[in-house]
Amino acid sequence: MAKVLLIDDDVELVEMLKEYLEQDGFEVAAVHNGADGLAQAVGGEFAIAVLDVMMPRMQGMETLRQLRTRSQLPVLMLTAKGDDADRILGLELGADDYVSKPCTPRELSARIRAILRRTQQLGSGDSNQFVVGRLAMWPEQRRVQWDGNAVALTSTEFNLLEVLVRHAGHTVSKQDLSEKALFRPLARFDRNVDVHMSSLRHKLGTLADGRSCIQTVHRQGYVLVKD
Incomplete structure (x- = not known):
């Protein structure tokens, strides 16, 4: 309960x-x-x-x-x-x-x-470690590190990041992010995904060239860059 x-x-x-x-x-x-x-x-x-x-x-x-x-x-x-x-x-x-x-x-x-x-749910039953560049994630433990340092995320931030990690290098639409991480369809004018992505960018480190590891793909969605 x-x-x-x-x-x-x-x-x-x-x-x-x-x-x-x-x-x-x-x-x-x-x-x-x-x-x-x-x-x-x-x-x-x-x-x-x-x-x-x-x-x-x-x-x-x-x-x-x-x-x-x-x-x-x-x-x-x-x-x-x-x-x-x-x-x-x-x-x-x-x-x-x-x-x-x-x-x-x-x-x-x-x-x-x-x-x-x-x-x-997202990490349930999956104890694997995912590594994308300097980012490491343990879904079952709901734990994230950047360059070996722990990153504190809200539950929604974690789930959005997990979806990106599982599709690293590929663009994920905002519709898919909303359905897979927020468990609801993306509503018109809904900015939840965008705001949480902005927060994730501030909490995670940057790539070697100074760019954020999470990139916006115009009119398509977001992609976690493989460094």
Whole structure:
């Protein structure tokens, strides 16, 4: 039974979501401000956190920023409907995905399950080491190194990188990346893949010629370059 942490100051909404998620097979704990949410999230007992952007004491973005300095716990952000700026900033800070409020409990549950699948399925049963130039990956252990140094990735970043590693030297379309790493079709104007790729480029080292090891192929997708 996966344990979910809800961090949202809307008490009535949280109670509704908590009741549904528990009926859907999750164990759920809830807090109503960012500071308490951060303290709970870094404890290591939760499989995922659902984090609202607008909260007292500590805003959701600051909570996420501080969390990412201490933990790679998967995070699903709750954002205002149509607020693209919050969505993009949340992804850039390390959120795994987002849901627009108001959302249905069923949609939230489905997104949570999708993120948990992403953290478990791609590397399941595969203990092989993949080496592409200076990059090394152990899918089953969900571990990545660049030049022998550990690289901390979010669950979504790891899964996107794994898809590229398994197709190193070949272009992978954004549609395929979304389906294989995010477990959903690519929606129109969806920038999730692009934002996560930008983050990956900053976390990984460069090739001998100074280029990023992840290259954009215009109108086609992305390719992990074999150095």
